[in-house]
Amino acid sequence: DREVVLEATQHSVFGHGFRFADAALKSDKTFVLKVVSINGFALEFAADSLKADHEVVSQAVRRNPRALMHADMDVVLEAVKTNSSVREAVKLHGRVLQQAAHKFKADRPVVLAAVTSDGFALEHAADEIRADRQVVLEALGQQAREWQDADAKKKENIFDNVRAYLRRTALKHAAQELTGNVAFMLDAVRVYGLALRDAAREIKENREIVCEAIRQNPKAFELAAKKVQDDLDLQPKHYVTENHIALDGMMAPLFLVNSAMRLSEGGVEIEVERLNGEGAKIQFPEDANMGDLANSLVSRFRIAEGLVHMSVSG
Numbered sequence: 001d002r003e004v005v006l007e008a009t010q011h012s013v014f015g016h017g018f019r020f021a022d023a024a025l026k027s028d029k030t031f032v033l034k035v036v037s038i039n040g041f042a043l044e045f046a047a048d049s050l051k052a053d054h055e056v057v058s059q060a061v062r063r064n065p066r067a068l069m070h071a072d073m074d075v076v077l078e079a080v081k082t083n084s085s086v087r088e089a090v091k092l093h094g095r096v097l098q099q100a101a102h103k104f105k106a107d108r109p110v111v112l113a114a115v116t117s118d119g120f121a122l123e124h125a126a127d128e129i130r131a132d133r134q135v136v137l138e139a140l141g142q143q144a145r146e147w148q149d150a151d152a153k154k155k156e157n158i159f160d161n162v163r164a165y166l167r168r169t170a171l172k173h174a175a176q177e178l179t180g181n182v183a184f185m186l187d188a189v190r191v192y193g194l195a196l197r198d199a200a201r202e203i204k205e206n207r208e209i210v211c212e213a214i215r216q217n218p219k220a221f222e223l224a225a226k227k228v229q230d231d232l233d234l235q236p237k238h239y240v241t242e243n244h245i246a247l248d249g250m251m252a253p254l255f256l257v258n259s260a261m262r263l264s265e266g267g268v269e270i271e272v273e274r275l276n277g278e279g280a281k282i283q284f285p286e287d288a289n290m291g292d293l294a295n296s297l298v299s300r301f302r303i304a305e306g307l308v309h310m311s312v313s314g
Helices: 002-010 013-018 029-038 040-045 054-063 065-070 073-081 086-092 094-099 108-117 119-124 133-149 152-163 182-191 193-198 207-216 218-223 290-300
Strands: 254-262 268-274 279-284 309-312
Touching: 002 013, 002 029, 013 029, 013 040, 029 040, 029 054, 040 054, 040 065, 054 065, 054 073, 065 086, 086 094, 086 108, 094 108, 094 119, 108 119, 108 133, 119 133, 133 152, 133 182, 133 193, 152 193, 152 218, 182 193, 182 207, 193 207, 193 218, 207 218, 207 290, 268 290, 279 290, 290 309
Parallel strands: 254 309
Antiparallel strands: 254 268, 268 279
16 A cells, blocks of 8 residues: 555654565556655665665655665766765765765865775875865774674685785875875874885884884784884784873863882882873883883773873863
């Protein structure tokens, strides 16, 4: 019954009322146009031929822009080329930014949406956007999330691609002024350690940056300069393999590092305090670093997010 299907679709979440409609109705363009005009997400359950129909897709997107996620890929590309629904399109398939007009490639919010979906979309951004620190870090963040979610086999494939000349990481497409900047590269490898692959040569020789890259991803050790790899202290099995230091702008609790005292039996005792007054004295070996302190704070204070800001007095 068409009226029943329309009523069910109108009152269902994400158009699921259309899911159980008869196959003949799902292939009826006139009827599907009515359905998606009241709930664009119902496009998901239309016949494949109608997901590739520009009129049907346009009607669905007018009702619910995110319905574009259920359209045929050729229609998505066409939407980008004709400047319609560009932001929704790049949210779904970041690299369709390549097909967009230059004004969108130079549009910061559009490019941010694209690199959040696919870090490699940075390749198609305008030059001035590829020099934008936040955009580049977001592109690397997408790749870091992909690594984190990958199983062992996929991680192996990702790393093989990173080492390959053509693929590498999103940093490959960043402005050179960033890839050779020490302050930026510290942030970059803290987001995605494998970004070290595309850093300038002098950055790969920078012990501090290599340390942070290994902390974020132990595989970054293989991407460092040879003379740094020869440093036994940086061997991944001896080094902290996860970075808990929050970057500027990240939401994370702040700890005040009030004092550090050398212990007679060796090592140091560091006194820390949260803004709510909660504090602790933590002992470390003398060669401990700020990363070790951050790791200890996350563990001791049970920081669910796994990240902390630290402010050192004096």
